[in-house]
Amino acid sequence: MKYVDEFRDPAKAEALARDIPRLVARIPRARHRPLQIMEVCGGHTHTIFRYGIQQMLPDAVEYVHGPGCPVCVLPMGRVDDCVTLAERPEVIFTTFGDAMRVPGSRKSLLKAKADGADVRMVYSPLDALALARRHPDREVIFFGLGFETTMPSTAMTLIQARRQGIRNFSLFCNHITIIPTIKAMLDSPELTLDGFLGPGHVSMVIGTRPYAFIAGHYGKPITIAGFEPLDVLQSTWMVLRQLAEGRREVENQYGRIVPEAGNSKALAAIREVYELREFFEWRGLGSIDHSGVRIRADYAEYDAERKFAVPNIKIADPKSCQCGEVLKGVIKPRECKVFGTACTPETPLGSLMVSTEGACAAYYNYGRIDTRVPADAPA
């Protein structure tokens, strides 16, 4: 496949993988404990597992799977709110596919659909807007979810809805922002990270400048990374090179997509429609200040929270779940008490087990290989 295969070239991968131990040998810290590199974005987690990248690295380098899977950090109460909205008879509730299975305290959207709620999977918020045009007698709600990557598209959808005078469409806004979240993680005393792979598609929107504090204030190297396996491996190599050379910088491996200043049109759309919330509740991480956005008063008529008195239920995470510790990289998925027993992709307790980008699901689906590279593996 053109423009894809180039980024999956095994020969280039092998060359990088061969050079990595050389870099690691120059990092004194690596002699005492494995170097921890957090991939912030769930897309990277998916790539790492899908292509078996962890196994191409020496034992002295390990990935810590960060909080950047928007489906995974969704608290149970928000899912309950979705189900409550979806169960209203006049509502067509629309969502991206992988949010369907996230467990609420009562049920998931998939279960709500089976029980009779009109829940429909769409591929874009514009598909949801088209549904609203086709069903003027119904209320179409789109479940807005994701970081700055998906924010511009939902913002543009609301701008378009207003321009077209569509009144039966609204957004249940659960967008979250990446920078306060990374900062909260860096402030966590449990954390022992050595560097970061920065989220490529978020950065396509916000640019590379907002990450300066990670290198400057916290002294951690960060490389903005693309999502093909060679992108991830090269970015890992770049973080290790920074560590080996004693540099702490924001580097951009994903230059083909990410401009330094971001995308001004996308940022303008975000500013037009959204404003920061005081705080937002994250699954496993608790409440993080200024980590979510809500719809500005100017667009109130498109805000599902205002339009339909959303109960805004607070539900504590299940006690047995250790999603928070996994998200912060304090424990590995398999070290969680319920991993693979009470919590599996069939019956997830925590949402890290739901999305294909969730660390636990990725680990469960792709990663349960006991031996590293076995001698009898086909060449």
Added chain:
Amino acid sequence: MNELARPSRLRDSHINLSHGSGGKAMRALIEDVFLGAFSNTLLDPLEDQATVPIEGLARLGDRLAFTTDSTVVDPLFFPGGDIGSLAVTGTVNDLAVGGAVPLFLSCAVVLEEGLPVDLLRRVVASMRAAADAAGVQIVTGDTKVVERGAADKLFINTAGIGVVRRGLKLGAASARPGDAVLVSGVLGDHGTAILIARNQLALEGDIASDCTPLHGLIDAMLAACPGIRCLRDATRGGVATVLNEFARSAGACIRIRERDLPLREQVKGACEILGLDPLFLANEGRLVAIAPPEDAARLLAAMRAHPAGAGAAIIGEVTGQPAGTVIMRTAFGGDRIVDMLVGEQLPRIC
């Protein structure tokens, strides 16, 4: 079907409840639409059952193979096939992968009130064509009509009987470390064709379903390599599901190589865009085989010489540990588990 006595013609343009009531309307439906298309000496008497002489069967082998399959698909027609060809081919292939010569099928349909009769005729004609292509006869059947909304247009159940070749014993439990793992052609065409035909994705492509009877290919395979350990058609759940079933039954590990998986560029592209895994996509004319290592090259050549196996490839090997697991060496060079599918494949958010 013994309620029929004399030929009658169906004049209605749409199915209504009377077509399932056992009266004249049903008689006309069966006689005109079904018998008209399927006619053969076992079906034509329209008894409650088809009766088959045992003697002729016994010449073909030493055991009966018996299977059933219900077919529901949306849309009913798609590039490369339709619900009718799928219903026949699916059952023929379920018999064939057991090493059976497929012989007789039943056809039971559940029709939704309001279904256009012309559409039904097209489906039934397609079933006949698929049966002819597979060398089987449809010898008994049943029709039911349900109220509008109680079924989605048309459901078909086909049961099938075949005879297993004398002495042949296929089963994944006999697979051993070192055995080769083969597939019979490019993977995921059917699943991709259906996704595109549903037209919810605003994707366009010229992929056609791989819906094909496999018994001819299997004849050629068994002739070239009588020691084949096991065969299975990789329908729902795709090749990943079959490999996992094999690994569990064999108590062995199956290791495959991503770069050896035969995949069309369009299928790869659709999977990339939607975040789907081609190993989980459904096929309707592809099988997975395990064979002793010394036979692998000969088997592959025999498969490639048959039209239904032209795209065949060796994709991996059976190994020892970890037992019950399927591991893929990715094209990138890493290893990963290939598990059974959980729930449905759902497209990712971003």
